[in-house]
Amino acid sequence: MIAATVTKSLPFGVLVEYADVPGLARGVDSAPGDTLSLRVLEFDSTQRRFSAELA
Template sequence: MGDLFLTAGDVVTATVTKSLPFGVLVEYAEVPGLAKGVDGAPGDKLSVRVLEFDSTQCRFSAELA
């Protein structure tokens, strides 16, 4: 996980880890992310577009690509 660098606009295939009322938690290369307004069940693979990557906390926000 150490050298991963995501930038806004990157499109990645992330795995849903948890479904929430307002979106889903996803994981890409062991990095957690949040995709608001997206539906999915744990284990689903989604193509998401990175909106922001927080390198300090090593997490990202995304939307459906």
């Protein structure tokens, strides 16, 4: 579980950042600057990004 910061709200979820690594949390509605508790589903080490869901 991680605590990631929302960087942008999109129609299908939010973009987040954790330790300078960007991620996407689908189906989440939150405002930029909010901190979310997330569970990482996938991590792409080549692209340095992750997908997550609410914990």
